[in-house]
Amino acid sequence: MAGGVEYTIDELAREAGTTVRSVRVYHERGVLPPPAVKGRTGFYSPQHLNRVRTISRLLDRGIKLNGIKELLAAWDRGDDLGDILGVEELAEPPAAAAAxxxxxxxxxxxxxxxxxxxxxxxxxxxxxxxxxxxxxxxxxxxxxxxxxxxxxAGVPVAEVLTELEKLRTDCDRIARRVADLFGRTVWESFRQAERSSVGDAEFTERVELVRSAPGRTAADLVNRFVGRYLAEDPELAELLPGE
Known part of the structure; x- marks a missing residue:
């Protein structure tokens, strides 16, 4: 991404696929550097965006914010953690994104x-x-x-588009159901408790978990079911890798 690109906090959250509340918690917990302030507005760089995406990936892996803070501090010191964390693009955004x-x-x-x-x-x-x-x-x-x-792989273009349209519809249905479940249970309980029993940072981790865990689980299930249905054809089953 070209130098000089800036994001407000709303734009940063939207680009990173998270919430403004989460970004603010990242600041509070010391895992995200402060923005450059111009007037009364904070502006974030592409490096901030990559840092937020990295935080989200680590939260997806079940790492708490305290652990993320230590890991990113080690990364910033130059420790060789890229292969472990998958943050090799942390310093600069991918070339494809830049283009x-x-x-x-x-x-x-x-x-x-x-x-x-x-x-x-x-x-x-x-x-x-x-x-x-x-x-x-x-x-x-x-x-x-x-x-x-x-x-x-040889699937006709028209059928690819039809399948992707159905895929988006199916995924949207799952996402709405999970969001509704979280909203009427965990979120409602948090609001009624006036946030006394659970701190904002801990609750943000719960939000990030419910935002990412369903996708991982659904992907695993879909891959498993696709393999099962492919294996129903005996000739095709012989070409599939063994379990």
């Missing part, structure tokens, strides 16, 4: 134009978003990569 991952409308049309309303569907499916009339950017790298893998 904005843009693609021309012509190239995108070549890929999906043969499908009726192809361009509109890839936007609606969340793969790409328009920058201007001639340029698109990747909106979801993992989803776009998955689409490329399916197409590369």
């Amino acid at each position: 904005g991952e843009t693609i021309s409308a012509t190239e995108l049309s070549d890929r999906f134009g043969a499908v009726p309303s192809g361009l509109a569907r890839v936007v609606a499916a969340g793969l790409y978003e328009p920058v201007d009339a001639a340029t698109y950017r990747v909106a979801d790298r993992e989803l776009a990569y998955f689409a490329d893998q399916l197409i590369g």
Whole structure:
């Protein structure tokens, strides 16, 4: 990402896929450096964004904020923790992100134009978003990569788009159900207790856990079920790697 890019706290939280409340707790717990203040507004750099993403990954792995603080302090000292933590891009954002991952409308049309309303569907499916009339950017790298893998494996483009649309619908349904469950149980209890029994930092860890754990669990289940259904074809089962 080019130098000079700045984010307000709302923009930082949105880009990192977390909440403003979480960012503030990270400041309070000493795991996120303060922003540059201009006037009365704090501005965050791409390095802040990568740090917040790293914190989220470590929370996903079940590491508490105190442990994260120690690990990141070791990283900042130059200790060789990159392979362990998966934070090799901490100092600088990935090159793909720096380039904005843009693609021309012509190239995108070549890929999906043969499908009726192809361009509109890839936007609606969340793969790409328009920058201007001639340029698109990747909106979801993992989803776009998955689409490329399916197409590369020989799945027709139209069926790939249909499957991704269904995938988004299924994932949205799961996410809404989990969020509702958390909201009407844990969050409601926290509010009614006037936050006396659980501190903000501890509650933020619970929020980060419920935000990330369902996805990991769902991914494992989907992969397991796909393998099971593929193995129902005896000839195909012979080509699958053993358990």
